[in-house]
Amino acid sequence: xxxxxxxxxxxxxxxxPNGVTALKDINLTISRGEYVAFVGQNGSGxxxxxxxxxxxxxxxxxxxxxxxxxxxxxxxxxxxxxxxxVFQNPDDMLFSSSVEEEIGFGPKMLxxxxxxxxxxxxxxxxxxxLMQMRETHPFALSLGDRQRLAVACALSLDPxxxxxxxxxxGQDYFxxxxxxxxxxxxxxxxxxxxxxxxxxxxxxxxxxxVAVMHQGQIALDGTPQEVFSQxxxxxxxxxxxxxxxxxxxxxxxxxxxxxxxPQMYQWLQKDYLGAPxxxxxxxQ
Amino acid sequence: xxxxxxxxxxxxxxxxxxxxxxHEISFTIQQGEFVALIGPxxxxxxxxCYCFNGSVPRxxxxxxxxxxxxxxxxxxxxxxPVLAQHVGLVVQNARTQLFNVNVLQxxxxxxxxxxxxxxxxxxxxxxxxxxxxxxxxxxxAPSALSxxxxxxxxxxxxxxxxxxxxxLDEPTSELDPIGSEQVMEVIARLNRELGKTIFLVTHDMEFxxxxxxxxxxxxxxxxxxxxxxxxxxxxAKLLKEARIRPxxxxxxxxxxxxxxxxxxxxxxxxxxxxxxLKELHHG
Numbered sequence: 406x407x408x409x410x411x412x413x414x415x416x417x418x419x420x421x422p423n424g425v426t427a428l429k430d431i432n433l434t435i436s437r438g439e440y441v442a443f444v445g446q447n448g449s450g451x452x453x454x455x456x457x458x459x460x461x462x463x464x465x466x467x468x469x470x471x472x473x474x475x476x477x478x479x480x481x482x483x484x485x486x487x488x489x490x491v492f493q494n495p496d497d498m499l500f501s502s503s504v505e506e507e508i509g510f511g512p513k514m515l516x517x518x519x520x521x522x523x524x525x526x527x528x529x530x531x532x533x534x535l536m537q538m539r540e541t542h543p544f545a546l547s548l549g550d551r552q553r554l555a556v557a558c559a560l561s562l563d564p565x566x567x568x569x570x571x572x573x574x575g576q577d578y579f580x581x582x583x584x585x586x587x588x589x590x591x592x593x594x595x596x597x598x599x600x601x602x603x604x605x606x607x608x609x610x611x612x613x614x615v616a617v618m619h620q621g622q623i624a625l626d627g628t629p630q631e632v633f634s635q636x637x638x639x640x641x642x643x644x645x646x647x648x649x650x651x652x653x654x655x656x657x658x659x660x661x662x663x664x665x666x667p668q669m670y671q672w673l674q675k676d677y678l679g680a681p682x683x684x685x686x687x688x689q
Numbered sequence: 690x691x692x693x694x695x696x697x698x699x700x701x702x703x704x705x706x707x708x709x710x711x712h713e714i715s716f717t718i719q720q721g722e723f724v725a726l727i728g729p730x731x732x733x734x735x736x737x738c739y740c741f742n743g744s745v746p747r748x749x750x751x752x753x754x755x756x757x758x759x760x761x762x763x764x765x766x767x768x769x770p771v772l773a774q775h776v777g778l779v780v781q782n783a784r785t786q787l788f789n790v791n792v793l794q795x796x797x798x799x800x801x802x803x804x805x806x807x808x809x810x811x812x813x814x815x816x817x818x819x820x821x822x823x824x825x826x827x828x829x830a831p832s833a834l835s836x837x838x839x840x841x842x843x844x845x846x847x848x849x850x851x852x853x854x855x856x857l858d859e860p861t862s863e864l865d866p867i868g869s870e871q872v873m874e875v876i877a878r879l880n881r882e883l884g885k886t887i888f889l890v891t892h893d894m895e896f897x898x899x900x901x902x903x904x905x906x907x908x909x910x911x912x913x914x915x916x917x918x919x920x921x922x923x924x925a926k927l928l929k930e931a932r933i934r935p936x937x938x939x940x941x942x943x944x945x946x947x948x949x950x951x952x953x954x955x956x957x958x959x960x961x962x963x964x965x966l967k968e969l970h971h972g
Contacts, residue, residue, distance in 0.1 A: 648937035681949035
């Protein structure tokens with residue numbers, strides 16, 4: 406069901422023990438199957454906000470409902486079955502001595518039977534292309550593979566919502582794309598996906614909804630088209646639209662927002678430049 | 690003029706590793722150049738950085754061959770403290786190199802180890818902090834600063850030792866957009882205003898296009914290209930092989946060229962791309 410609200414924040418405010426108010430009166434609904442990116446400067450409240458989704462943090466005032474239930478009185482262990490959290494740095498969450506043990510840890514803690522765990526772990530190893538490394542020590546893996554393993558661990562609990570905190574940081578383009586194709590696959594299978602990132606082209610190419618955080622509030626919330634069309638406002642919030650978006654805008658495109666390179670070619674060829682001379686010559 | 694940095698046929702393998710981390714790398718850098726080193730993860734970029742101050746092979750055991758000279762000092766025959774006066778290295782994840790209780794001690798630490806007099810250290814620290822935009826932060830704990838500030842403290846630490854060459858390994862990879870811009874501005878000013886030679890490793894190709902005067906491409910432990918950003922970002926095949934995504938404007942221009950549009954030079958910045966496409970539109 407597309408419009409079932411899974412996460413509902415109502416007047417959510419969070420003040421840390423040191424007195425810093427990181428979230429101010431946030432109202433936000435994330436529905437089943439959405440693909441939402443949270444962007445904004447460090448300290449704007451992104452991580453504080455998503456940590457409310459699995460109960461790692463509880464509201465100081467206001468409420469957060471996940472699957473219709475207040476997180477206030479829920480244990481993280483219960484919520485973590487429904488909301489999988491993949492940390493920015495995979496090394497913060499890996500601790501076992503082999504890949505398969507790492508993936509099986511969550512199900513084991515949930516009391517799953519050994520046989521069932523084996524089947525589960527095998528499924529995931531296959532799905533994420535980690536089968537050959539099942540006996541490898543997690544820290545002997547490359548950063549990209551450790552990222553995949555972190556995703557595998559989140560998958561092992563069968564959550565319905567995935568939260569990725571800066572999944573591509575420190576990766577080269579290839580590594581980043583490989584993680585993002587994994588995220589896209591989860592979304593395509595109907596999972597609800599939340600990502601935090603500083604990479605605007607990535608947001609423009611992958612996410613379906615963008616929420617811009619600024620000083621503990623949501624300053625902009627809409628489709629990538631809606632958000633990236635407001636490049637002046639984004640600049641005030643210290644964010645940059647993707648280069649292609651700026652390119653099209655500077656070439657005078659007003660009624661549309663270009664988000665990626667294929668869209669750019671289409672517009673250039675159809676409207677701005679016309680077909681290349683050589684092609685025209687060929688037809689004459 | 691004698692180059693400030695000279696790599697000749699440098700190869701290095703880590704212990705118990707069958708493959709070299711870098712293989713027969715040769716290049717020279719003149720004083721005042723701004724060189725960006727790019728390439729995929731695992732290509733050997735960080736290993737190359739560690740060669741500049743002799744950390745490879747002194748701190749990392751392994752097999753090294755060839756020679757590295759910085760400001761005339763061969764890194765094989767000179768100890769790290771000697772080399773540190775000529776080349777400052779800011780490692781990846783700079784926060785891991787910060788360990789003092791306050792910024793003053795942190796930035797002064799290198800100078801203390803060089804045995805500079807107290808007044809001189811004070812002066813150097815003040816100048817360095819001023820330069821990176823952190824004047825007044827002397828009493829703050831490095832661990833309590835933002836990522837961008839920590840990165841600038843790390844730069845100040847090497848700047849205070851006043852080396853001719855600064856090597857920076859992915860100084861913006863963990864930072865948000867504002868933090869990244871501020872750090873890159875500081876690095877550009879080190880080059881522009883103080884004439885420091887910069888050797889920067891980064892995955893941010895828009896920064897490379899904007900700031901670097903020269904780009905070295907490393908792929909599978911070998912140097913595969915060395916030239917201007919224009920030259921590097923114009924080679925679709927090279928970029929693909931080395932798994933480098935150029936700035937989006939280059940990608941657009943490369944694609945248009947392939948489709949048969951008359952694009953002679955690949956624009957590397959937004960401004961250049963706008964001008965060039967406008968011309969194509971009117972022409």
